[in-house]
Amino acid sequence: MSPFRTRSTRTAAALTLVLAGALGACSQGSTTASSTAATGPHIAFLAEQTSLRYPSSDVPNFQISLEDSCPGCTVDTFLAATQDEQNSQAAQALSAGATVLVVAPKDSAGAATIAQQARAAGAKVISYDSLIKGAPIDGFVTFDSGKVGAIGAQTVLDSSPAPGSVVVELDGDEANSNAAWVASGASSVLKGxxxxxxxxxxxxxxxxxxxxxxxxxLATLGGRKIAGVVGANDGIAKGAAKALREAGYTGALPPISGQDAEVSALQRILTGDQAVTAYKPMPKLAAAAAQMALALARSQPVTTTTTTDNGAGAVPTTLLDPTAVTKQNIATTVIADKFTTVEALCAGAASQACVDAGLRS
Structure with a gap:
């Protein structure tokens, strides 16, 4: 996926173009939407390329939220494959006049450079989803990643694991602050x-x-029975399930957890290759970040729920709760929230699983 940059045009049609351009950027490089004259604050949203969730959900929902609250705002949006690239994009956004940077860092420590750049330019920084560490920032908006890990761990315990069986814990990228947070949540449930x-x-x-x-x-455990796999996200859950199948596991797999409620993960939940995913309603996260960014841009009070120590001080934090999604509650969570649709979920090989689960006739 190549980095992309969009600029809000403050029209409903333009937001459609933003999403189309973001998805197109996965194969076609940079895109830029047209812009009308700005009359409000200039805000930049910088995301990393963990998955398609950023261009398909976070980016458009962030822009929609700002459009509703501030029709005259300018919003520049960037995706980066590396932290160095994201640092360069932050410099570009500041040079263009952005006064607030909302940053989903690729590397929590490496993104401290962005906070330092912003401070030198008199701009504010909000850490989005993952925490920037080692430099003062102005806000943090995220889901409780400890509860993500706890959801996966509790799912394994609730499966009544056989005596003597063990858990496999596959945590996220060690450079990302959320990986350790998810791991600590899992350990808090599993320990003892x-x-x-x-x-x-x-x-x-x-x-x-x-x-x-x-x-x-599997090689290390040498045949010991696996009670379950606590996976830090849905991509990790996918890889774990594939390895187990290729190793000769048939029938029901040990429970595997993930997060993000990707459509492919929901399909694995329906077919039995994944037990649970931690669902994080991205529109709520994006809306909370947009509200905080606009308040900072206007020098207004910021309402938060707690603080987080990032190694350079206590960061005002808005913390949201994830939801465990299983086969039993797909209809009342991701479908009811219009996070995905029955049509998308039940396409192809998942069609019969949807019928069996009562999602379609």
Whole structure:
């Protein structure tokens, strides 16, 4: 995926173009939407390329939220594959006049450069989803990643694991602050109740790297029974499931957890190759970030729920709760919230699973 840059035009049609351009950027490079004369604050949203969730959900929902509250705002949006690239994009946004940067960092420590750049320019920084560490920032908007890990761990315990069985814990990218947070949440549930037989950090939170890690887990455990796999996201869950199937597992797999409620993960939940995903309603996260960014841009009071220590001070934080999505509540969570549709979920090989689950006749 190549980085993209869009600028809000403050019209409904333009927001459609933003989404189309963002998705197109995955294969076609940079895109820019046209802009009308700005009369309000200039805000930049910088995201990393963990998955398609940023161009398909976070970006358009952030812009829609600002459009509703501030029709005259200018919003520049960037995606980056590396932290160095994101740091350069932040410099570009500041040079263009952005007074607030909303940043989903690729590397929590490496993104401190952005906070330092912004402070030198007199701009504010909000950390989005993952925490920027080691430099003063002005706000943090995220879901409680400890509860993400707890959801996965509790799902394994609730499956009545066999005596002597062990958990495999596949955590996210060690450079990302959320990875350790998810891991701590899982440990808080598992500790003293079941042995973690294998643990690994998964670079880039990717399915391919998770598959390699799961193969290594199987080799290391040498035939010990696996009670479940606590996966830090849906890509990791995908890789773990693939490795187990290729290792000869048939029928129901040990419970595997993930997060993000990706359509492919929901389909695996329907077919039994994943037990649960931690669903984080991205429109709520984007709206909270837009509200905080606008308040900071206008030098207005910011309403938050707690504070977070990022190593450079207490950061005002808005913390949202994830929801456990299983086969039993897909209809009342992601479908009811219009996070996805029955048509998208039940396409192709998942069609019969949807019928079996009562999602369609």
């Amino acid at each position: 109740k079941i042995e973690t037989g294998y643990q690994a950090w998964v670079p880039d939170w990717s399915a391919d790297n998770a598959e390699v890690a799961m193969r290594q887990a």
